[in-house]
Amino acid sequence: MDFVSIRIITGDINRLVGFYEKITGVQAAWGNEDFAELRTAHGTLAIGSTRTVPLFAPGSARPADNHTVIIEFLVTDVDVLYEKLKNLVEDFVNEPTTMPWGNRALLFRDPDGNLVNFFTPVTPDAIEKFGR
Template structure:
């Protein structure tokens, strides 16, 4: 089994796609106006409209209602990305900080309130774990 993607449901697909394109410096692939994907080398962030929820199960997902998941991206230099995103991120949760497990992390919320963590392994142990 392989984890393929994380899907975020939103009331404004274009706004969220624009935000994640700026954060990742990657272009989204649009399937329809209700669904786009941002593909990285190791996984995909899928962004779907509230109009897609009934296709799965009506009422099974609500936009802008998540306080339990963190969308994470490993970056080469979290401090440089932090500087590059200055002014693009409104809701910063934690400025770049080296965590006890050896990753330097920058946490913020996307326009729908989902928590995003950009991180760089910085200690020898963290770099080794990251492979």
Template sequence: MDFVSIRIITDDIGRLVGFYEGITGVQAAWGNEDFAELRTTHGTLAIGSTRTVALFAPGSARPADNRTVIIEFLVDDVDAVYERLKDTVQDFVNEPTTMPWGNRALLFRDPDGNMVNVFTPVTPEAIERFSR
């Protein structure tokens, strides 16, 4: 089994795709007006409109109703990302903070309320864990 992507269901796909394009610098690949993907080297963030839910399991997903998943992006310099995003992101959970496991992390919510973590490994152990 190989992990491929995480999909977010939203009522406003244009807004959410634009948000993630802005924070990641990755251009979305649109499959159609109801589905887009932001493909990175190691994973894909898929975004689908609520209209797609009826195609695979009607009523199984509700947009803007998640408080359990954190979408994470590895970045070279979390402090620089914070400076770049501080005027565009509306809902920061914290400022860049060094965590006990060795990552410097910045948490915020996307326009649908999903938690996003951008982080940089800063201790030797964390740097080794994420070396590619």
């Protein structure tokens, strides 16, 4: 088995794809007007419109209703990125903070309210864990 992606269902796909393109610097690959992917070296963030939900199972997903998942991106320098994001992100949950497990983390919400974590390993153990 190989984990491939996580998909966000949204009521405004253009807004959400545009947001993730701006904050990640990754250009989305559009499958059609209802589906796009932001592909990175180790995973894909897929974004689908609400019109895709009935293709899987009607009523099985609701946009802007996530209260359990944090979408995480490993970044080179979370502090530098925080300064760049101040004009792009409206809802910061915290400023860059060093966590007990050794990552410096920045938590914020995307336009649909999903939690996003940009993090940089800063302790030797965390650096070794995420060394790529």
